[in-house]
Amino acid sequence: MEAVVVEDLVKVYRGGIRAVDGVSFSIAEQEVFGFLGPNGAGKSTTIKCVIGLLRPTSGRIRVFGVDVEKDPGIAKRTIGYAAQETAVDDQLTGWENLYLQGRFYRLSREEIRRRGEEVLRLFGLWERRNDLAQTYSGGMLKRLDIACALLHRPRLLFLDEPTLGLDVQTRKAIWDYIRKLREEQKMTIFLTTHYMEEADELCDRVAIIDRGRILALDRPGALKAALGGDLITLKFASADDRVPSLLSAIRALPGVRDLRSSPDGVHWIRVEQRGDRLIPELVQLALAHGVPVDSVRLKRPTLDDVYLHYTGREIREAASSREEHVRARILQRRVRR
Ligand SMILES: Nc1ncnc2c1ncn2[C@@H]1O[C@H](COP(=O)(O)OP(=O)(O)O)[C@@H](O)[C@H]1O
Numbered sequence: 620m621e622a623v624v625v626e627d628l629v630k631v632y633r634g635g636i637r638a639v640d641g642v643s644f645s646i647a648e649q650e651v652f653g654f655l656g657p658n659g660a661g662k663s664t665t666i667k668c669v670i671g672l673l674r675p676t677s678g679r680i681r682v683f684g685v686d687v688e689k690d691p692g693i694a695k696r697t698i699g700y701a702a703q704e705t706a707v708d709d710q711l712t713g714w715e716n717l718y719l720q721g722r723f724y725r726l727s728r729e730e731i732r733r734r735g736e737e738v739l740r741l742f743g744l745w746e747r748r749n750d751l752a753q754t755y756s757g758g759m760l761k762r763l764d765i766a767c768a769l770l771h772r773p774r775l776l777f778l779d780e781p782t783l784g785l786d787v788q789t790r791k792a793i794w795d796y797i798r799k800l801r802e803e804q805k806m807t808i809f810l811t812t813h814y815m816e817e818a819d820e821l822c823d824r825v826a827i828i829d830r831g832r833i834l835a836l837d838r839p840g841a842l843k844a845a846l847g848g849d850l851i852t853l854k855f856a857s858a859d860d861r862v863p864s865l866l867s868a869i870r871a872l873p874g875v876r877d878l879r880s881s882p883d884g885v886h887w888i889r890v891e892q893r894g895d896r897l898i899p900e901l902v903q904l905a906l907a908h909g910v911p912v913d914s915v916r917l918k919r920p921t922l923d924d925v926y927l928h929y930t931g932r933e934i935r936e937a938a939s940s941r942e943e944h945v946r947a948r949i950l951q952r953r954v955r956r
């Protein structure tokens with residue numbers, strides 16, 4: 620049975636923002652499934668609809684075969700959810716946070732004690748359980764947040780941007796915990812991210828989502844393979860008026876599949892196969908047009924390139940400003956208290 624089936628989900632917020640615009644996908648049991656997309660793509664909105672926090676405008680959602688609209692309890696019983704903003708109260712200890720979560724799910728004291736120890740050990744927080752959460756690092760807070768989401772033994776875990784704003788090392792540690800959950804607890808995991816490597820490393824399948832629509836959905840390897848050959852990134856030394864005719868000449872070269880340019884003068888050339896053989900030709904062609912080349916870079920397709928291919932822009936600019944924003948907000952909260 621599929622763990623989650625979403626059919627033609629639409630969510631229009633009051634005020635008319637169409638945050639999710641006809642999204643369909645399904646998640647197999649024990650799969651790690653990812654939504655990859657920039658800020659505002661509709662990732663959180665989709666999650667909130669599936670777990671029953673938001674009412675869809677239209678569409679159908681089934682969790683383990685049960686229609687969420689007809690039986691909203693199915694979501695609460697089977698789903699764990701760690702929101703984009705951590706729900707941890709940093710004036711309480713790690714253990715007290717878990718305890719509150721357990722009471723919220725109406726677990727008995729004995730269940731909370733047993734299960735609480737299990738998840739805290741699983742996430743490497745047992746020794747620190749009696750310390751105030753405000754003494755925890757960002758990575759520990761996120762781990763505690765995920766541990767809380769696991770307390771009622773959900774079969775299905777939703778992680779909304781689990782590593783947002785964390786440094787690379789901490790992010791990798793969280794990935795290890797997520798892998799452990801799938802392997803040791805046989806859990807099905809849905810995560811959203813705007814980090815390419817995260818989607819690439821962790822997810823069995825990835826949906827690229829932008830402006831409320833899924834643009835592509837497959838295994839990361841298959842998405843990369845579908846792009847075909849190498850990608851050449853080319854920059855010219857100046858924005859010369861001879862550039863447009865040079866670009867047309869490049870487009871006409873045998874072996875060139877696609878050429879796209881950014882407004883700031885970066886040109887991406889997708890080639891049929893091996894890009895290295897084409898580079899001398901490109902440089903010669905540029906010289907023949909009297910346009911000096913500033914830099915040439917060659918690489919095999921990555922998920923970044925897949926993203927660029929489907930959305931026409933890179934995810935990084937949007938992502939980094941978002942991170943700054945989140946960091947600033949975490950700091951603000953700390954200062955206020
Ligand atoms: N409660 C809300 N009311 C109105 N608009 C919202 C609300 N939450 C999100 N949006 C808008 O819906 C779109 C999708 O947001 P969201 O699902 O949070 O995207 P993501 O999680 O991919 O960053 C954005 O344009 C956002 O501004």
Ligand SMILES: [Mg+2]
Binds near residue numbers: 703
């Ligand atoms: Mg979000």
